[in-house]
Amino acid sequence: MRHQHCCMPSVKHILCAATLSLAAALPAAAQEFKLGVVTFLSGQAAGPFGIPAKNAAEITVDAINAGALPAPYNKKGIAGMPVKMILVDENGGPSKQVTEYRNLVERDKADAVIGYVSSGDCLAIAPVADELKKLTILFDCGAPRVFEEKDYKYVFRTRPHGAMDNVAAARYVADILPNVKKVNGINQNYAWGQDSWEDFTKSMAKLKPGVEVGTSQMPKLGAGTYSSEISALLLNDAQLVHSSFWGADLESFIQQAKARGLYDKQLLVLTAGEPSMFRLANEIPDGAVIGARGPFGVFAPDNALNRWFRDAYQKKFDSPPSYASYVMSQAILGLKAAAEKAMAKNPKPSGEDIVTALEKLEFEAPSGTVKMSLAKGHQAVQENAIGRFKLQGGKATIVDVKRYPPECVNPPEGTTAAKWIEAGFPGAKC
Amino acid sequence: MQTLIAIVVDGVIYASWLFIVAAGLTLVYGVMRILNLAHGSLYAIGAYAGASAVVWYFARNYPVAGSYALLVIAAIVSGALVGLLVERGLLRLMYGRDEVVMVLVTYGVLLILEDAIKLVFGVEAYTAFQPYEKMGRTSIGGMTFATYDLALVAVSIVVALALWWGVNRTKQGKLLLAVIADREMATALGINVTRVFIVTFVIGSVLGALAGALTAPAIAVAPGLGVEVIVLAFAVVVTGGLGSIEGALVGALIIGIARAAAVHLWPQVELFVIYGVMALVLAVRPQGLFARAGARKI
Numbered sequence: 001m002r003h004q005h006c007c008m009p010s011v012k013h014i015l016c017a018a019t020l021s022l023a024a025a026l027p028a029a030a031q032e033f034k035l036g037v038v039t040f041l042s043g044q045a046a047g048p049f050g051i052p053a054k055n056a057a058e059i060t061v062d063a064i065n066a067g068a069l070p071a072p073y074n075k076k077g078i079a080g081m082p083v084k085m086i087l088v089d090e091n092g093g094p095s096k097q098v099t100e101y102r103n104l105v106e107r108d109k110a111d112a113v114i115g116y117v118s119s120g121d122c123l124a125i126a127p128v129a130d131e132l133k134k135l136t137i138l139f140d141c142g143a144p145r146v147f148e149e150k151d152y153k154y155v156f157r158t159r160p161h162g163a164m165d166n167v168a169a170a171r172y173v174a175d176i177l178p179n180v181k182k183v184n185g186i187n188q189n190y191a192w193g194q195d196s197w198e199d200f201t202k203s204m205a206k207l208k209p210g211v212e213v214g215t216s217q218m219p220k221l222g223a224g225t226y227s228s229e230i231s232a233l234l235l236n237d238a239q240l241v242h243s244s245f246w247g248a249d250l251e252s253f254i255q256q257a258k259a260r261g262l263y264d265k266q267l268l269v270l271t272a273g274e275p276s277m278f279r280l281a282n283e284i285p286d287g288a289v290i291g292a293r294g295p296f297g298v299f300a301p302d303n304a305l306n307r308w309f310r311d312a313y314q315k316k317f318d319s320p321p322s323y324a325s326y327v328m329s330q331a332i333l334g335l336k337a338a339a340e341k342a343m344a345k346n347p348k349p350s351g352e353d354i355v356t357a358l359e360k361l362e363f364e365a366p367s368g369t370v371k372m373s374l375a376k377g378h379q380a381v382q383e384n385a386i387g388r389f390k391l392q393g394g395k396a397t398i399v400d401v402k403r404y405p406p407e408c409v410n411p412p413e414g415t416t417a418a419k420w421i422e423a424g425f426p427g428a429k430c
Numbered sequence: 431m432q433t434l435i436a437i438v439v440d441g442v443i444y445a446s447w448l449f450i451v452a453a454g455l456t457l458v459y460g461v462m463r464i465l466n467l468a469h470g471s472l473y474a475i476g477a478y479a480g481a482s483a484v485v486w487y488f489a490r491n492y493p494v495a496g497s498y499a500l501l502v503i504a505a506i507v508s509g510a511l512v513g514l515l516v517e518r519g520l521l522r523l524m525y526g527r528d529e530v531v532m533v534l535v536t537y538g539v540l541l542i543l544e545d546a547i548k549l550v551f552g553v554e555a556y557t558a559f560q561p562y563e564k565m566g567r568t569s570i571g572g573m574t575f576a577t578y579d580l581a582l583v584a585v586s587i588v589v590a591l592a593l594w595w596g597v598n599r600t601k602q603g604k605l606l607l608a609v610i611a612d613r614e615m616a617t618a619l620g621i622n623v624t625r626v627f628i629v630t631f632v633i634g635s636v637l638g639a640l641a642g643a644l645t646a647p648a649i650a651v652a653p654g655l656g657v658e659v660i661v662l663a664f665a666v667v668v669t670g671g672l673g674s675i676e677g678a679l680v681g682a683l684i685i686g687i688a689r690a691a692a693v694h695l696w697p698q699v700e701l702f703v704i705y706g707v708m709a710l711v712l713a714v715r716p717q718g719l720f721a722r723a724g725a726r727k728i
Contacts, residue, residue, distance in 0.1 A: 042653060043653060044652055044653060046553035047553045047554045047653070189701060217697050218697060218700065220700075222654060222658045223658075224645070224648075224649045225447060225645070225649065227575070227576070227579055228436075228440035228443075228693040229693055231436040231439075231440050231575075234573060247555065247650075248649070251649075252649040252650050256648055256649075258563070259563055259566075259567065260574055260575065261567060280557070283559065
């Protein structure tokens, strides 16, 4: 009834329409764009991912507010307003994150939310975001099934999903070890580790039919000590060890495996090794295959945005940005690009306008071009790059870099990553 | 054959680590009837103290040998200080309360110490690999093991013997046994129970910190370390029997060997095995392997 009243052709109708327009405008009668940023500020993932992402958010937002970014982002603010960042700790699990998300949207009146490293958190937040009709950008989580199991209107992921990490790693291994016969694996026992290992072994099976699995070790997240697992790897004489380990687990494993001489016998393939390669420059063996989960960090192209990003990050935090920093910055830039596209049609765009503008958007980031081409324009694809570690003059470097176009390592629209790999990568353009 | 050797050696290495972690927890429970969940934080504090000391030490190019002594010193200093602070500052005010209340109190301490660690050491992982790396490798049955891991087995044997000797062959140990047997009677006989409690808690804390400090060179020391380890330590002491040093030793060995066997033969059940063993033992002996079922006092 209220709806009918509001839409009766009268003076009241005009007032109602005006009120609705004002209510939908972004943000309601405010002078700033409130951006919720959720990442790990405590817990195991804070060091390798959460804090680098927070740092990246700070320098990107500061540069946006100062109008100090290179083109095409050199206009101040988002949707013409200065950005106010509301930072939230992602630690605590999906249930807590859903509560925090509701707080951000309903209490703090965030205009958009960018967040979530953990795939579990992404899977929990996405339906709530659609329920609350709030533009939400998943900046780092990798699970392909976020958009494979359901369509979302208000949820986007501005980084490629995790399947391409392992498809690219398998392609790289097939190139550098054409006679590979047997592979070992050690991955953390949760969705990330299990999916990574499955994608890698299934990709290897398609690229090199007949490849055997020696042993697949799945210690729990945060196990720390891997003596038994390393013995099992040593007893299975495969040519390589695949691992999607990250953070302290990765660093502990690298050290313990080195002390046991594992690298003398098996090639190390680390799909998420890039954030640790500078810290462990003297521990990682030369030749180890390193990935950064996309064209990030050392694999990022030489463009104006990347030069700005690397310099600003190095200057403020005295260390180079890792992939978590890159994906945070590109999520914020994707939001800004969408807001500016929406402003071309409406100088004061609503949240809905920005959502529409972000669908199927192609925008530039420090990591190169990002195409929102999967999941009806809600999931990004990018190229991937893989290389080999080499200590040169005491510095950690990457050599023998191979780049794989987006269409080579990402499934096309309309299929899932698992089915695409199972089918032998139909339609892949390498 | 190599698999069997690997299972035994890996099992013993893991068991020795579990025992050092669990010994302090079970000692404190045995004497004070406090299931000290903050033991995990003492492990983490020991790990951070050890790693920081080693980083400082090697930055000055001192000889490697001294770093091992430094790890032990860091553990004793940090464990004793924090243990004393927790016991005198908080726990002594709670004595006489129900065991469940003490669990909640020590859980609160765990959370506070986790945040304190973050404030002091930040969220970046600390690495101090030199003592681990410099000990080299040892070959057993055609397989290479890190000598440092094997040295930990020797350390855990020393800790077990020292605890056994201290409890069973010294006057202080006899007093401790009297307090364990009957706290009220011990008080009536003139034993200074408060002092026994302080000493026990500090020794338990130092053992927790020692476990952390000795583990630090093998791992990247990162936030959350204490929470991870307390669950494992709890499984060990419950399997062996709460309050029993011998129980912790046997519990650690059973769990260590079972886990190593799972890793080598059936890696998919590795996570399940630890708690599966615990559940099996508790199904047969609800009080654990070595704890005696006590008569309830009225």
